[in-house]
Amino acid sequence: MHALPHDHTGARIKRLRLERHLTQKALSDLSQVPYSTLTKTEQGVIAASPRVIASLARALRVEVATVTGQPYAAELRADELDILIQPIREALDVYDLGPDPDVTPRPGQLLRDDAETLLIAVRAGEIKQTAGNLPGLLIETTTAAHLADTTEGWLLLASGYRTAYDVASKLGYPDLATIALSRMEWAAERGSDAVVGGMYRYMRALTYLRAGQYRTGDRLIRTGLGILEQADRGRERDVVTGQLHLGAAVIAGRAQNRNAAEEHLKAAERIARTTGDASDVHWLSFGPTNVAVHRVSVFAELDEYGAAAEAGRAVTMPKSWPASRRSHHFAELARAQMWTGSLDDAFANLLRSRKAAPQQARYHQTVRETYAGLEAAKRQLPDSFLSYGSWLTA
Numbered sequence: 576m577h578a579l580p581h582d583h584t585g586a587r588i589k590r591l592r593l594e595r596h597l598t599q600k601a602l603s604d605l606s607q608v609p610y611s612t613l614t615k616t617e618q619g620v621i622a623a624s625p626r627v628i629a630s631l632a633r634a635l636r637v638e639v640a641t642v643t644g645q646p647y648a649a650e651l652r653a654d655e656l657d658i659l660i661q662p663i664r665e666a667l668d669v670y671d672l673g674p675d676p677d678v679t680p681r682p683g684q685l686l687r688d689d690a691e692t693l694l695i696a697v698r699a700g701e702i703k704q705t706a707g708n709l710p711g712l713l714i715e716t717t718t719a720a721h722l723a724d725t726t727e728g729w730l731l732l733a734s735g736y737r738t739a740y741d742v743a744s745k746l747g748y749p750d751l752a753t754i755a756l757s758r759m760e761w762a763a764e765r766g767s768d769a770v771v772g773g774m775y776r777y778m779r780a781l782t783y784l785r786a787g788q789y790r791t792g793d794r795l796i797r798t799g800l801g802i803l804e805q806a807d808r809g810r811e812r813d814v815v816t817g818q819l820h821l822g823a824a825v826i827a828g829r830a831q832n833r834n835a836a837e838e839h840l841k842a843a844e845r846i847a848r849t850t851g852d853a854s855d856v857h858w859l860s861f862g863p864t865n866v867a868v869h870r871v872s873v874f875a876e877l878d879e880y881g882a883a884a885e886a887g888r889a890v891t892m893p894k895s896w897p898a899s900r901r902s903h904h905f906a907e908l909a910r911a912q913m914w915t916g917s918l919d920d921a922f923a924n925l926l927r928s929r930k931a932a933p934q935q936a937r938y939h940q941t942v943r944e945t946y947a948g949l950e951a952a953k954r955q956l957p958d959s960f961l962s963y964g965s966w967l968t969a
Contacts, residue, residue, distance in 0.1 A: 606634035622948030629787025645747030700932025729766035828876030902932035
C-alpha cells in the first residue's frame with residue numbers, strides 16, 4: 576500500500592519525457608543525469624534529489640514545480656490555504672498605483688509592529704496565519720509608503736514584500752515568489768538601502784538555485800556582495816554578507832563545486848565568530864548554528880550523504896531558534912540519512928520536522944521526496960509511517 580499518490584515525481588518525469596518523445600537515454604544525455612539514476616527515479620525506486628529534479632526540468636524545458644507537482648492543490652484546498660493566495664496576488668499588483676483613496680493607514684509604529692509580527696509568525700511556521708493577515712497589511716503599507724514617501728516607509732513595504740516571498744516559496748508558488756521579489760527590489764530602491772538590496776539579491780539567488788541555474792545564482796550573490804560594500808560598516812552588514820556566503824555555498828554545492836562551497840562556508844564561519852548568534856538581524860537566523868546547518872546542506876548537495884549525516888548529528892540548535900529553520904534542518908538531515916540507509920533515523924527526523932513546523936513540513940519538497948524514498952526502500956517501518964504519508968496528502 577502506498578501512502579503517497581502514484582503520481583509521484585518519477586511518474587511525472589516519465590510522463591513529461593514521453594510527451595516530448597524522448598527515450599530515457601536521450602533525456603539522460605540532455606540532462607547529464609546518469610541513466611541508471613533516471614530509470615530508477617522514474618520507477619520510484621529511488622527519491623529524486625533537488626539537483627536531479629532541476630537538471631531534468633531544464634532538459635525538459637519546464638519549471639521545477641511542474642516536475643515536483645507543486646503547488647499541492649488538493650492539500651492546499653483541504654487546509655483552506657488556496658483561498659489566501661489570490662488576495663496576496665492582488666495586494667502585490669497595486670504597488671505602483673499610488674495611495675488608495677479608500678484606505679486610511681494607521682500610524683507607522685502600528686504598521687511596523689504588525690509587519691514584525693508576521694516576520695516572526697512565518698519563521699515560527701505559522702504560514703496560514705501569515706498568509707491570512709498579509710494582504711490587508713500590504714495594501715495599508717503600500718498607501719502609507721506612497722503618502723509619506725520616506726526611506727522608513729519604503730523599507731517597511733519592502734519587508735512586507737519579503738514576507739509575501741516567504742509565504743509563496745513555502746507553499747510552492749514560484750511565480751508568486753518571483754513577483755514578490757520584484758516588488759521588494761522596487762521598494763528597496765526607493766528606500767535606498769544597500770543592506771536590503773543585498774538581501775534581495777540573496778533571495779533572488781535562491782530562486783535560481785531551485786531552478787538549477789547555478790551560474791546566474793552565483794552572479795546574483797556576487798552582485799549582492801558588491802552592493803553590501805556600499806553599506807555602512809557594522810553588524811547588520813556583516814550578517815547579510817555572511818548569509819550571502821551561505822547561499823553561495825549551497826549553490827556551489829549543488830553545482831558540484833566543492834572548493835567554492837568550502838570557501839564560502841569558511842567566509843561565513845569567520846563572520847559568524849564575530850557576530851555570534853544574530854537571529855534578530857533581519858530574521859535571517861545568521862550565526863554559528865546557521866553555518867553548521869548549512870554545512871549539512873552543502874554536504875548533501877555534493878552527494879556526500881555520510882558526511883552530511885555526521886555533521887547533522889553534531890548540530891545543536893538553541894531552543895530559541897526559529898521553528899521554520901529547525902524543521903528545514905530536520906528534513907535535510909532525514910534526506911541524508913535516507914541515502915545512507917539509516918531509514919529509522921531518517922523517519923525520526925521527518926517526525927521532528929513535522930513537530931517543529933507542521934504547516935511548513937506538509938508542503939516541503941524535501942520532506943515529500945524523502946518520504947517517497949523511504950517508502951521505496953521497502954523496509955518495515957512503524958505503523959506511524961503510513962499515517963505520516965496520509966497526513967502529507969490528506
